[in-house]
Amino acid sequence: NEISKTAIHKAIAAPRQIDRRLFLAQQGRRVLDRLYGYKVSPALGNKLGQHGLSAGRVQSVALRLVVEREEAIRNFKKVKHFGVLLSFASSNSIPDNGPWNTRWTPPLTVRPGTDAQLSPTDNDDETPLVTDRAIAEAVLAAARQGVVITHFTEKTQARKPPPPFTTSTLQQAASVQLHLGVNATMQAAQALFEAGLITYHRTDNPNL
Numbered sequence: 001n002e003i004s005k006t007a008i009h010k011a012i013a014a015p016r017q018i019d020r021r022l023f024l025a026q027q028g029r030r031v032l033d034r035l036y037g038y039k040v041s042p043a044l045g046n047k048l049g050q051h052g053l054s055a056g057r058v059q060s061v062a063l064r065l066v067v068e069r070e071e072a073i074r075n076f077k078k079v080k081h082f083g084v085l086l087s088f089a090s091s092n093s094i095p096d097n098g099p100w101n102t103r104w105t106p107p108l109t110v111r112p113g114t115d116a117q118l119s120p121t122d123n124d125d126e127t128p129l130v131t132d133r134a135i136a137e138a139v140l141a142a143a144r145q146g147v148v149i150t151h152f153t154e155k156t157q158a159r160k161p162p163p164p165f166t167t168s169t170l171q172q173a174a175s176v177q178l179h180l181g182v183n184a185t186m187q188a189a190q191a192l193f194e195a196g197l198i199t200y201h202r203t204d205n206p207n208l
Contacts, residue, residue: 032057081129082136086143104139163206170201 033056040055084104130136165173174185189201 029057036060079129079131081131082133083130084136084139084143086147088147104136104143164199165201166204166206167202168204169206 037054037056040060041053044055045051045053085101086104087099087101089099170189171182171185174180174188180188186201189198192198193201
């Protein structure tokens with residue numbers, strides 16, 4: 001894809017057989033550009049009465065994804081729900097076993113009766129939230145009577161360090177982990193940059 005003088009000379013000096021699949025892919029993009037970009041763009045401007053609007057095989061699809069996501073955000077409805085977080089002290093019967101926490105994962109329900117046994121429900125994956133406080137309290141009451149570990153799995157997991165931040169990944173991480181908005185994130189990054197603690201933070205390149 002490079003069109004520099006050096007790359008062109010290198011390609012001429014070492015020719016290779018044409019990959020017909022790449023050629024046909026290019027032809028397909030060319031046809032789509034003329035069908036959608038050349039014809040839809042003028043019609044779009046005339047329909048909406050705004051000149052300068054454009055459509056294309058890539059941007060129109062990307063725009064649809066953005067619109068669908070925005071509609072999902074606007075139609076989101078807050079639902080008050082409940083969960084149970086259990087904390088366990090260390091056990092002398094298990095070597096190297098320190099305090100640990102676990103979270104009750106719905107969908108679960110409580111069967112009628114005094115023993116408050118737990119069993120799966122018929123809820124689908126789209127509605128895993130427990131909106132009934134009584135169910136969460138029943139689960140907590142059952143857990144306080146005693147919890148038995150029926151099985152466990154030990155495994156070693158290797159995790160590579162993430163690449164350096166770009167502007168977008170910095171903003172995403174700050175939003176998820178620190179609940180900071182874009183402006184607050186960039187102000188903090190600017191202060192760190194001016195103090196010489198980070199490299200330049202307005203970039204889309206992860207390479208240092």
